[in-house]
Amino acid sequence: MKKPDRAVNGPERSEVSERRCIVLGESGGKEGLLRFVLDPEGRVVPDLAEKLPGRGLWVTGTREAVEKAAAKGHFARAAKAPAIADPGLADLVERLMARRAADALGLARKAGSLEAGFEKVLKALDKGRVAALIEARDGAEDGRRKLEQRLRVVKEQGILGDVPVLMPLWADEMGLALGRGNVIHAALIQGRMQAKVMADLARLARYGRKDRPEKAHAM
Numbered sequence: 001m002k003k004p005d006r007a008v009n010g011p012e013r014s015e016v017s018e019r020r021c022i023v024l025g026e027s028g029g030k031e032g033l034l035r036f037v038l039d040p041e042g043r044v045v046p047d048l049a050e051k052l053p054g055r056g057l058w059v060t061g062t063r064e065a066v067e068k069a070a071a072k073g074h075f076a077r078a079a080k081a082p083a084i085a086d087p088g089l090a091d092l093v094e095r096l097m098a099r100r101a102a103d104a105l106g107l108a109r110k111a112g113s114l115e116a117g118f119e120k121v122l123k124a125l126d127k128g129r130v131a132a133l134i135e136a137r138d139g140a141e142d143g144r145r146k147l148e149q150r151l152r153v154v155k156e157q158g159i160l161g162d163v164p165v166l167m168p169l170w171a172d173e174m175g176l177a178l179g180r181g182n183v184i185h186a187a188l189i190q191g192r193m194q195a196k197v198m199a200d201l202a203r204l205a206r207y208g209r210k211d212r213p214e215k216a217h218a219m
Contacts, residue, residue: 019058022078023065031199032206033058034066034093036075044075044085046093048100055079063208066090097204101168102177104193104200105134105186109178113193114186116178118143121187125150128159132188132198136171137209139184147185168204170212 019035020027035047037054045052057078059069069075070085086092108114115124124130125147133151135144144165154160171182178186188197 019056021060021065022057022074023069023072024060026060030058031203032061034061034207036069038075038079038081038083042082042084044070044083044089046089046096048093048096061203061207063090063094063210066093091210094204094207094209097200097207098169098173098209101200101204102173104197105169105174105177106179108188108193108197111191111193113189113191113197114178115189116174116180116183116186118147118185121147121185122150124187124189125154125160128154129189130160130163130187131190131194132163132201133165134169134174134186134188134201135165135167136169136174136182136184137167138171138212143184164198164202166198166201166205168201168209 017029018027019030019033021033030050035050035052036044036057036059037047037052038057039045044057047056050056057075059065059074067090070087070089073083075083075085105114109116115121121130121133130151133147135147148165151160151163151165155162169177171184174183174186175181177183188194
């Protein structure tokens with residue numbers, strides 16, 4: 001029989017590979033779930049790094065699931081204790097995930113594992129060095145279409161294999177992470193930073209983001 005998901009002096013032991021979503025009741029790998037804990041006052045706290053002490057309350061990593069968990073009392077039922085889930089919990093999770101994804105981009109840039117700007121991305125594609133294209137959510141469609149077209153060409157030429165195109169961040173978020181103005185196009189370079197950056201970006205993309213107020217598109 002599977003042992004309960006508990007920890008006395010810290011987060012769960014790493015050898016336990018599956019967790020159960022308290023909303024959907026489905027079990028799966030941790031990469032598809034988000035961990036929450038209760039603080040000493042019984043407030044629900046996101047634990048994206050999975051390091052906070054206490055019993056983990058796991059929720060499928062989508063905005064819809066987190067909103068439902070907060071609104072329908074799933075945290076209290078799973079913890080078998082009073083749990084205070086702020087109505088803005090899903091928005092807080094999005095902000096934390098976006099910050100984490102942006103920080104990952106910044107670390108990749110410092111490590112020389114990220115190229116930013118249309119021309120630099122184009123050159124990286126031609127050299128066959130790209131692990132993922134990263135496009136701003138509010139970027140102009142024309143530039144993205146040209147890069148994706150070039151990506152198809154280098155794939156047909158055997159220079160690159162399948163390269164995902166990820167769009168989890170806004171242009172100003174990418175720019176802030178990379179220490180410059182709005183950034184529309186970036187390329188993650190193959191190497192040691194690849195797994196972490198792609199994991200953080202993919203998790204944010206999977207979670208889903210609220211649309212921003214109507215404004216001029218970045219060029």
